[in-house]
Amino acid sequence: MIEIERKFLVKSDAFKDKAYKKIAILQGFLNTHPNRTVRVRIKGEKAYLTVKGKTNKEGLTRFEWEKEIKKTDAHSLIDLCEPGIIDKTRYLVKSGKHTFEVDEFFGDNQGLMVAEVELKSETEDFEKPDWLGREVTGDVKYYNSQLSKKPFKKWED
Amino acid sequence: MIEIERKFLVKSDAFKDKAYKKIAILQGFLNTHPNRTVRVRIKGEKAYLTVKGKTNKEGLTRFEWEKEIKKTDAHSLIDLCEPGIIDKTRYLVKSGKHTFEVDEFFGDNQGLMVAEVELKSETEDFEKPDWLGREVTGDVKYYNSQLSKKPFKKWED
Numbered sequence: 049m050i051e052i053e054r055k056f057l058v059k060s061d062a063f064k065d066k067a068y069k070k071i072a073i074l075q076g077f078l079n080t081h082p083n084r085t086v087r088v089r090i091k092g093e094k095a096y097l098t099v100k101g102k103t104n105k106e107g108l109t110r111f112e113w114e115k116e117i118k119k120t121d122a123h124s125l126i127d128l129c130e131p132g133i134i135d136k137t138r139y140l141v142k143s144g145k146h147t148f149e150v151d152e153f154f155g156d157n158q159g160l161m162v163a164e165v166e167l168k169s170e171t172e173d174f175e176k177p178d179w180l181g182r183e184v185t186g187d188v189k190y191y192n193s194q195l196s197k198k199p200f201k202k203w204e205d
Numbered sequence: 206m207i208e209i210e211r212k213f214l215v216k217s218d219a220f221k222d223k224a225y226k227k228i229a230i231l232q233g234f235l236n237t238h239p240n241r242t243v244r245v246r247i248k249g250e251k252a253y254l255t256v257k258g259k260t261n262k263e264g265l266t267r268f269e270w271e272k273e274i275k276k277t278d279a280h281s282l283i284d285l286c287e288p289g290i291i292d293k294t295r296y297l298v299k300s301g302k303h304t305f306e307v308d309e310f311f312g313d314n315q316g317l318m319v320a321e322v323e324l325k326s327e328t329e330d331f332e333k334p335d336w337l338g339r340e341v342t343g344d345v346k347y348y349n350s351q352l353s354k355k356p357f358k359k360w361e362d
Contacts, residue, residue: 083285084236086243129241
């Protein structure tokens with residue numbers, strides 16, 4: 049499956065009052081190579097293994113394969129992951145016909161909030177909420193795989 | 206699950222006449238890091254994703270987690286793998302109470318044949334067939350993950 053996602057910074061936490069769902073996410077990476085990431089994720093009561101390919105030139109489309117796994121297996125696999133486990137809360141917020149996934153990070157990425165919206169095509173339009181900041185689609189340092197290697201707290205600018 | 210395996214070289218192809226099963230295997234690696242390998246394998250008509258942890262000091266036990274996946278998915282995932290896809294035929298050969306898995310490699314690993322036996326404990330005894338050669342348990346260069354990076358044809362000794 050190819051996914052088209054656009055990613056934005058978040059200017060305020062006004063999105064929290066508008067969220068219809070809130071989910072705890074714990075995740076690690078078995079590989080963070082830009083050509084093939086392998087992610088283990090515990091999302092609420094479920095767990096998944098996800099393989100993503102290289103992002104295309106525009107930073108919009110990427111091969112993605114996901115399989116549900118047992119939560120207990122996921123914990124064992126997270127123990128094997130590269131250093132830099134990511135701990136975040138995901139808020140789901142409706143905006144017009146679309147749903148934004150807004151991630152608030154903890155631990156070494158505390159202070160970072162990122163919103164993503166999934167689109168059907170690279171040109172599809174969508175309503176921009178007030179709290180939505182600068183677009184960072186395709187900026188590798190905001191990839192979770194990179195946040196686990198070089199967390200927000202260690203950024204210089 | 207922890208597996209205990211001992212690995213040997215193979216002196217002749219006499220094992221082929223004794224095999225009760227022969228399976229084509231095509232596999233690639235999404236990660237070949239010694240602490241966490243992620244393997245995609247197509248084995249006959251089935252396919253699997255397998256994560257292995259670091260081998261213990263003696264080279265005998267290793268964390269292993271495996272999940273069956275769709276064969277079509279496996280082909281897409283193999284396309285994402287690191288260079289060095291492994292193509293081999295596996296022969297299953299009984300020896301006393303045990304079964305040897307003997308792999309004959311093709312492509313860049315042509316000429317290499319390796320036999321493995323799975324044991325219940327690190328001290329369990331087993332019958333050694335005539336065709337069984339030197340033990341190479343724990344020798345990293347015989348790991349499939351390493352054969353995909355540095356194939357048999359490129360070995361100097």
